[in-house]
Amino acid sequence: xxxxxxxxxxxxxxxxxxxxxxxxxxxxxxxxxxxxxxxxxxxxxxxxxxxxxxxxxxxxxxxxxxxxxxxxxxxxxxxxxxxxxxxxxxxxxxxxxxxxxxxxxxxxxxxxxxxxxxxxxxxxxxxxxxxxxxxxxxxxxxxxxxxxxxxxxxxxxxxxxxxxxxxxxxxxxxxxxxxxxxxxxxxxxxxxxxxxxxxxxxxxxxxxxxxxxxxxxxxxxxxxxxxxxxxxxxxxxxxxxxxxxxxxxxxxxxxxxxxxxxxxxxxxxxxxxxxxxxxxxxxxxxxxxxxxxxxxxxxxxxxxxxxxxxxxxxxxxxxxxxxxxxxxxxxxxxxxxxxxxxxxxxxxxxxxxxxxxxxxxxxxxxxxxxxxxxxxxxxxxxxxxxxxxxxxxxxxxxxxxxxxxxxxxxxxxxxxxxxxxxxxxxxxxxxxxxxxxxxxxxxxxxxxxxxxxxxxxxxxxxxxxxxxxxxxxxxxxxxxxxxxxxxxxxxxxxxxx
Amino acid sequence: xxxxxxxxxxxxxxxxxxxxxxxxxxxxxxxxxxxxxxxxxxxxxxxxxxxxxxxxxxxxxxxxxxxxxxxxxxxxxxxxxxxxxxxxxxxxxxxxxxxxxxxxxxxxxxxxxxxxxxxx
Numbered sequence: 042x043x044x045x046x047x048x049x050x051x052x053x054x055x056x057x058x059x060x061x062x063x064x065x066x067x068x069x070x071x072x073x074x075x076x077x078x079x080x081x082x083x084x085x086x087x088x089x090x091x092x093x094x095x096x097x098x099x100x101x102x103x104x105x106x107x108x109x110x111x112x113x114x115x116x117x118x119x120x121x122x123x124x125x126x127x128x129x130x131x132x133x134x135x136x137x138x139x140x141x142x143x144x145x146x147x148x149x150x151x152x153x154x155x156x157x158x159x160x161x162x163x164x165x166x167x168x169x170x171x172x173x174x175x176x177x178x179x180x181x182x183x184x185x186x187x188x189x190x191x192x193x194x195x196x197x198x199x200x201x202x203x204x205x206x207x208x209x210x211x212x213x214x215x216x217x218x219x220x221x222x223x224x225x226x227x228x229x230x231x232x233x234x235x236x237x238x239x240x241x242x243x244x245x246x247x248x249x250x251x252x253x254x255x256x257x258x259x260x261x262x263x264x265x266x267x268x269x270x271x272x273x274x275x276x277x278x279x280x281x282x283x284x285x286x287x288x289x290x291x292x293x294x295x296x297x298x299x300x301x302x303x304x305x306x307x308x309x310x311x312x313x314x315x316x317x318x319x320x321x322x323x324x325x326x327x328x329x330x331x332x333x334x335x336x337x338x339x340x341x342x343x344x345x346x347x348x349x350x351x352x353x354x355x356x357x358x359x360x361x362x363x364x365x366x367x368x369x370x371x372x373x374x375x376x377x378x379x380x381x382x383x384x385x386x387x388x389x390x391x392x393x394x395x396x397x398x399x400x401x402x403x404x405x406x407x408x409x410x411x412x413x414x415x416x417x418x419x420x421x422x423x424x425x426x427x428x429x430x431x432x433x434x435x436x437x438x439x440x441x442x443x444x445x446x447x448x449x450x451x452x453x454x455x456x457x458x459x460x461x462x463x464x465x466x467x468x469x470x471x472x473x474x475x476x477x478x479x480x481x482x483x484x485x486x487x488x489x490x491x492x493x494x495x496x497x498x499x500x501x502x503x504x505x506x507x508x509x510x511x512x513x514x515x516x517x518x519x520x521x522x523x524x525x526x527x528x529x530x531x532x533x534x535x536x537x538x
Numbered sequence: 539x540x541x542x543x544x545x546x547x548x549x550x551x552x553x554x555x556x557x558x559x560x561x562x563x564x565x566x567x568x569x570x571x572x573x574x575x576x577x578x579x580x581x582x583x584x585x586x587x588x589x590x591x592x593x594x595x596x597x598x599x600x601x602x603x604x605x606x607x608x609x610x611x612x613x614x615x616x617x618x619x620x621x622x623x624x625x626x627x628x629x630x631x632x633x634x635x636x637x638x639x640x641x642x643x644x645x646x647x648x649x650x651x652x653x654x655x656x657x658x
Contacts, residue, residue, distance in 0.1 A: 177621045196636050197650040203629055207570055214618055215577040222584025275651050
């Protein structure tokens with residue numbers, strides 16, 4: 042069984058090594074594409090196994106849990122690994138038209154695969170310290186990708202990104218140390234059992250808040266998000282697409298994992314804090330976006346506001362709300378990565394991302410305009426796209442919990458999302474280009490490699506939107522596993538809890 | 539010993555917070571490495587400081603005999619030191635490159651990616 046768990050990890054690592062050795066050759070991007078394709082196959086296989094079995098656990102080096110390192114996939118992990126592989130595959134293809142020869146020679150493809158490995162590892166691990174190590178793998182790869190172009194902007198954004206992420210890492214590490222001191226274990230499943238027997242429950246809540254801070258920085262929630270809009274608009278478009286899709290979502294995943302499995306003793310306190318954080322994150326993110334005029338800066342602030350919806354799902358802690366959070370995670374990764382990829386095509390066609398200085402796309406590139414409208418409407422929550430169902434579930438869950446104000450905020454933020462999308466639409470697509478350029482999609486070099494991933498992700502959004510039933514049922518199953526972790530615990534520890 | 543180390547951790551954190559609040563990027567980085575050392579010491583102390591025999595397994599047995607020290611906190615600290623060292627080396631080089639290309643280490647003046655007036 043554990044083969045299914047290790048392949049999604051081993052493949053990107055192996056690909057990274059081969060891609061590094063071939064970094065000067067023209068084969069580099071193709072290695073990355075083939076590797077990502079194989080990774081996708083491995084994730085689909087894992088998904089198939091987990092879908093049937095519920096939870097799959099594997100003990101690395103045959104050390105029984107909780108002594109060795111456990112890899113474990115429940116439905117949430119499996120779907121996150123799958124969506125990571127899909128995004129990775131799309132961005133690997135897109136890189137053909139986006140990554141310059143110089144960046145490839147500096148090792149872009151190797152770093153990219155390393156990032157995918159780090160993200161996948163974080164989703165699959167069943168051990169807190171191992172999660173820290175995967176965070177570091179992911180972090181160091183993202184540092185490299187961020188400053189690969191080496192311009193002033195990248196360095197400037199990189200400094201803030203590196204500084205704030207390192208502080209979060211240290212907080213995480215301190216939390217791990219204290220939690221180990223209290224429970225004597227770092228295995229998630231074992232922790233879930235042991236925390237209930239700890240005498241000093243108050244101190245445990247303190248540690249829980251420490252983890253909330255550490256993961257909150259990674260997830261870019263209010264008021265810890267400042268590194269995100271400082272950095273996400275600076276690197277090349279492939280990089281910002283994969284960052285926007287995956288990195289913050291690892292933080293959200295870690296929050297969901299720890300605050301459903303380990304820290305569920307003082308739900309009244311921790312999840313109330315999360316509720317406030319979620320509401321403020323939604324509002325501040327969408328307001329920040331309204332003030333921006335750069336395509337990618339607008340999208341960056343929207344990541345923050347959308348993170349709020351996922352945290353809201355976690356904060357409500359009902360089966361429907363958690364299902365909404367899972368559904369939202371999947372929907373958001375697809376849509377957000379897609380929008381950043383489109384920003385790249387727009388920039389190459391019109392010569393910039395500052396929306397007041399570009400335009401004319403609707404008239405001369407109507408196909409691209411349609412491709413933009415699909416994820417943009419999905420982000421804002423228009424039926425029948427995936428975003429509508431994601432928002433619908435979260436809002437319905439908050440109404441069921443009689444949180445009227447929160448439900449109102451969620452709906453109002455959705456409305457304001459349309460405002461920003463309208464701004465991009467009106468400025469970049471509708472109005473004529475101020476410099477008189479008539480952007481033409483046909484003149485784009487390597488256009489097939491850029492259009493295919495964008496169109497593919499858009500089709501995925503439409504499929505989820507038109508046929509949400511199996512996805513909602515899946516999300517509800519995943520939420521059921523999160524709320525009742527007995528299957529998870531017995532799969533890891535091999536005993537009934 | 540625990541009390542002594544706890545005080546040391548407190549001093550380290552205080553010093554690092556003082557350094558990190560400075561505008562100079564280099565001071566910030568020095569604060570960061572002090573903080574990461576404080577975190578490492580925290581793991582060390584939280585793992586209990588017990589004098590004990592090294593946890594070596596004798597020939598032909600599956601487990602060490604008698605009372606042995608817990609090796610796990612040390613293993614965690616060692617991993618954290620190595621990772622922290624790598625990240626710090628990267629951050630130092632980044633600061634150097636920032637000084638080269640931006641001409642300053644004052645974080646208030648680092649506004650290239652987020653200009654104060656985006657519509658000049």
